[in-house]
Amino acid sequence: xxxxxxxxxxxxxxxxxxxxxxILIGMQRRIKINETAKRIGNTAIDGGNLIVRxxxxxxxxxxxTEVLRIVHGDQPExxxxxxxxxxxxxxxxxxxxxxxxxxxxxxxxTEMVMGIYDGADEDAHVTDGGELVMSLDRxxxxxxxxxxxxxxxxxxxxxxxxxxFKGILNIVGRWDNSYTFNVDNAMVTGTIPVSAGFSGxxxxxxxxxxxxxxxxxxxxxxxxxxxxxNVTAQSTTGFTVTWTGTLAHTVNFWNPRF
Amino acid sequence: xxxxxxxxxxxxxxxxxxxxxxxxxWPDGRQGLLLQVFDxxxxxSRAALYNTDDDDELYDxxxxxxxxxxxxxxxxxxxxxKNLHRAGRAAFKAKMQTAKAAKxxxxxxxxxxxxxxxxxxxxDQKYIDACDVEPIETFKATCQRDPGLVAYCKKDIERxxxxxxxxxxxxxxxxxxxxxxxxxxxxxxxxxxxxxxxxRVASAEKEKATPRKVTVHLRKRS
Numbered sequence: 001x002x003x004x005x006x007x008x009x010x011x012x013x014x015x016x017x018x019x020x021x022x023i024l025i026g027m028q029r030r031i032k033i034n035e036t037a038k039r040i041g042n043t044a045i046d047g048g049n050l051i052v053r054x055x056x057x058x059x060x061x062x063x064x065t066e067v068l069r070i071v072h073g074d075q076p077e078x079x080x081x082x083x084x085x086x087x088x089x090x091x092x093x094x095x096x097x098x099x100x101x102x103x104x105x106x107x108x109x110t111e112m113v114m115g116i117y118d119g120a121d122e123d124a125h126v127t128d129g130g131e132l133v134m135s136l137d138r139x140x141x142x143x144x145x146x147x148x149x150x151x152x153x154x155x156x157x158x159x160x161x162x163x164x165f166k167g168i169l170n171i172v173g174r175w176d177n178s179y180t181f182n183v184d185n186a187m188v189t190g191t192i193p194v195s196a197g198f199s200g201x202x203x204x205x206x207x208x209x210x211x212x213x214x215x216x217x218x219x220x221x222x223x224x225x226x227x228x229x230n231v232t233a234q235s236t237t238g239f240t241v242t243w244t245g246t247l248a249h250t251v252n253f254w255n256p257r258f
Numbered sequence: 259x260x261x262x263x264x265x266x267x268x269x270x271x272x273x274x275x276x277x278x279x280x281x282x283x284w285p286d287g288r289q290g291l292l293l294q295v296f297d298x299x300x301x302x303s304r305a306a307l308y309n310t311d312d313d314d315e316l317y318d319x320x321x322x323x324x325x326x327x328x329x330x331x332x333x334x335x336x337x338x339x340k341n342l343h344r345a346g347r348a349a350f351k352a353k354m355q356t357a358k359a360a361k362x363x364x365x366x367x368x369x370x371x372x373x374x375x376x377x378x379x380x381x382d383q384k385y386i387d388a389c390d391v392e393p394i395e396t397f398k399a400t401c402q403r404d405p406g407l408v409a410y411c412k413k414d415i416e417r418x419x420x421x422x423x424x425x426x427x428x429x430x431x432x433x434x435x436x437x438x439x440x441x442x443x444x445x446x447x448x449x450x451x452x453x454x455x456x457x458r459v460a461s462a463e464k465e466k467a468t469p470r471k472v473t474v475h476l477r478k479r480s
């Protein structure tokens with residue numbers, strides 16, 4: 001008689017009762033699962049640990065310092081805790097669903113976020129640095145320091161998928177005054193006050209540009225008496241503006257590089 | 259070409275800028291004062307761009323940069339750019355001397371002459387006071403370069419230089435074709451995703467609609 005035949009002809013099962021065979025099979029399954037869990041819980045992987053704790057999967061160093069945590073729950077998350085000079089912050093990639101009201105009604109969205117957060121309360125996700133936010137109807141690159149400094153951001157589709165308000169960009173921040181950080185800066189911006197007595201100004205860029213920025217000039221003359229003015233020179237290294245008369249002027253420039 | 263004479267130089271400490279006053283005769287015959295302004299860190303950038311640490315040369319580069327025939331110093335090696343700039347300055351100065359001589363403007367203004375000119379123009383007193391010091395001395399005293407900044411500029415410039423010297427000129431006639439090809443790629447990828455999604459949905463619905471048959475065999479033990 002085969003084991004299969006014996007299993008199928010078990011009298012307890014035929015009578016609809018739980019058989020000893022079923023009990024043994026169930027026990028074997030539970031032992032296997034527990035052994036696997038213990039192995040995951042206690043495995044040292046080349047000097048580190050992989051732990052399952054309260055539903056989260058944790059990777060730690062040999063001294064139990066947590067370096068990576070996969071957080072379970074309604075807001076799945078991966079927390080990155082690099083060891084080194086900053087123990088007050090951690091990096092995270094996380095997602096959550098929420099409803100927000102934007103003046104045009106309630107909007108349900110899934111949001112995917114990546115950023116730097118204050119480690120004092122990890123679950124609170126208090127941003128302390130850069131953040132990339134992607135949701136159903138907009139995207140943003142933000143800088144939100146957790147102090148008195150101002151936030152900065154670059155928003156795409158600021159007002160969401162609202163008819164009449166779609167496609168709005170929003171930029172919060174300010175341009176550098178006259179200083180060019182790189183030779184291939186896309187914009188060279190600044191302001192030059194020129195006191196009375198002069199009929200022109202030359203500005204030399206703080207960095208020569210790889211291609212010639214195009215001078216877009218605003219000439220401020222509070223007396224309103226300048227009759228004509230021109231950009232008379234432009235190059236990869238600067239530009240010159242001259243005007244009639246010798247009144248004081250402020251030259252504002254916002255030069256894109258092509 | 260314009261004719262110019264450097265009158266004085268002032269360091270604006272608040273803005274970290276050098277202000278140089280020039281007396282200029284424009285090609286159309288207008289004469290007036292031109293204020294040249296730059297952040298003092300610009301000198302570090304030029305030191306890196308033209309591979310020079312010579313204060314006299316850097317002063318000359320800054321003074322004449324916007325007056326010589328424009329060229330692209332980043333489209334060539336640093337030494338070539340430096341030599342071209344030198345040649346440009348020499349040519350400009352020679353032409354300027356000839357033009358000045360023709361107009362009877364050979365003698366440069368002395369200190370008092372400069373101050374008189376500035377007073378007549380009605381400029382701020384700081385420029386008049388600055389006439390007591392040679393402009394190049396003010397420049398040398400305030401435009402000293404942080405070696406770290408020069409090194410940073412050099413790295414940035416050389417990276418851009420290498421890219422620029424190797425880059426091909428864009429063929430604008432193919433731009434339209436490039437845009438069409440890109441559009442086709444994006445559309446093809448979108449179509450593929452939509453097709454795969456539709457197949458998954460159809461497969462899931464089919465499985466849902468088809469009930470599973472389970473057969474149980476019971477054999478009576480003999």
